[in-house]
Amino acid sequence: MKGLKYILAGILFGIVMSKSEAISWFRIQEMFRFQSFHMYGIIGTAVILGTLVTYIIKKYKLRDYQGNPIVFTPKEKSVPRYLIGGTIFGLGWALTGACPGPLFVNIGHGYWAFLVAVGGALAGTYFYGLIREKLPH
């Protein structure tokens, strides 16, 4: 089954987010209050190792498992889009203590209340699609 590897990668992601407590509202609060290194350690380690691997992939022009070159698409240049969009995201991130991944991991955990947050996230995504022409990008 071709899709199995994505499910397995997702399972690994779900377990690590749970077991590192990164899906916990408490940990996100602690981060935004600058009262612990924990979340900064998680994100920092991931980014440092990620930067290293990304550099190696580019330098040695590594290919994916099908032999296609691994390409990184540069993000479009803009400030308002990232700053305003990012700030709105951050407002919600601190309120629910979860970003999109953890919203779903929490449901797997049995925290059914997150279904409402997922409903809200889908509504928010839809609303963005609806009015995106009118927003500064």
Added chain:
Amino acid sequence: MIVEFLSQPWPWYTSGAVIALVMVLLLFFGKSFGFSSNLRVICAACGAGKHVKFFDFDWRSQLWNLLFLLGAIIGGLISSEFLAGDDAVQISQATIQDLSVLGISAPDDLQPEEIFSLDALFTVRGFLILLIGGFMIGFGSRYAGGCTSGHAISGLSNLQLPSLIAVIGFFIGGLITTWVLLPLIF
């Protein structure tokens, strides 16, 4: 034995390394790590493309990401069913103190009862916190073109300035909620 070992909370460096590994796995699968795209894919799969151009694309090409999402839910289930320790989240004393001022008691689980229990959900305040919080996550991540995985992990790893701006935005918003909104709400 191994289950007992895995049931402990994982230290931050293990977690950071495994998250980087997940990103690298997806790169070698020929994909890129970005969770919030799934929200757009779900909208498209539900037929939103009929009315809104933004959702009019071949969402089936993104099925792999929905499988990743499914895996994430299963990962949460496995953690709670088989790898759960009995310990509450070990946050700092300073945070416990700050939160007690808001009326949120010290952790005895992963999530505070005051926000995520079904009792809390069935209050107007509790329902709105989750609904509006979720709405801003969905709207903001699409507006910013990514969330924590797409910008903070994938984007920063690729030294993208736009991702840095987005992450600064994430923090501006997070700090406003934490320091201004939460004291008003609780």
